[in-house]
Structures are given as structure tokens and as C-alpha cells.
Amino acid sequence: MFPAVSDLWVSKLKKADVPCVSSWILNDSTGVVEVTNKLNLLRSEVDKASPLLLQSFDFSTLYTKIDIMDLKARMRVLINKVFNWMLKLHCLRF
Numbered sequence: 001m002f003p004a005v006s007d008l009w010v011s012k013l014k015k016a017d018v019p020c021v022s023s024w025i026l027n028d029s030t031g032v033v034e035v036t037n038k039l040n041l042l043r044s045e046v047d048k049a050s051p052l053l054l055q056s057f058d059f060s061t062l063y064t065k066i067d068i069m070d071l072k073a074r075m076r077v078l079i080n081k082v083f084n085w086m087l088k089l090h091c092l093r094f
Contacts, residue, residue, distance in 0.1 A: 004082050011085075032056070 006023035013020035019042045026032060036054070043052070 004086050005078075008082055008085050029056075 006025070009023040009025075010020050024035070026035065040048075040052070
């Protein structure tokens with residue numbers, strides 16, 4: 001499902017005329033270099049003159065007190081949006 005969420009993210013940003021080459025969500029540290037390189041390509045020459053500050057967070061321990069029912073409800077909404085978007089995208093191709 002992650003590729004669909006990533007594609008949805010990119011699609012929504014492009015519709016808003018925001019430069020985007022990929023989602024900022026990564027499964028692990030192996031994708032950091034690739035995403036960073038892609039993001040650097042989007043920086044203007046003026047922006048490149050200033051250092052780029054990056055931060056990363058380990059979400060496995062960051063939110064240990066989340067209300068599980070609230071999380072499930074929000075995930076249900078996200079999953080429905082992704083599936084509806086994929087269905088709409090699939091129907092437009094035919």
C-alpha cells in the first residue's frame with residue numbers, strides 16, 4: 001500500500017503546483033540518500049548557497065501514548081482515501 005500512498009502524495013502536491021519527486025516517508029534509512037539527492041535537485045541556486053538542515057525521527061518510540069481507537073479511525077480514513085484514489089485512477093486509464 002505504501003507505493004499508492006506515495007503516489008497519492010506526489011499527485012496531490014503536483015496538483016497544488018508544489019515541486020515534488022517523492023513522498024518524504026521512508027520505511028528505513030536505506031532510502032535517505034536517494035530522497036535527499038532528489039530533493040537537492042529541486043533546490044534553486046540561491047537555496048543551494050545555504051546549508052540544508054535535515055532531521056529524522058524514529059516513530060516506533062516517538063508516540064507511545066497514542067489513543068489506539070483514534071489511530072485506527074484515522075488509518076481507516078487514510079486507507080479509504082488511498083483505495084478510492086487508486087480506483088478513480090484505475091477507472092480513468094480505461
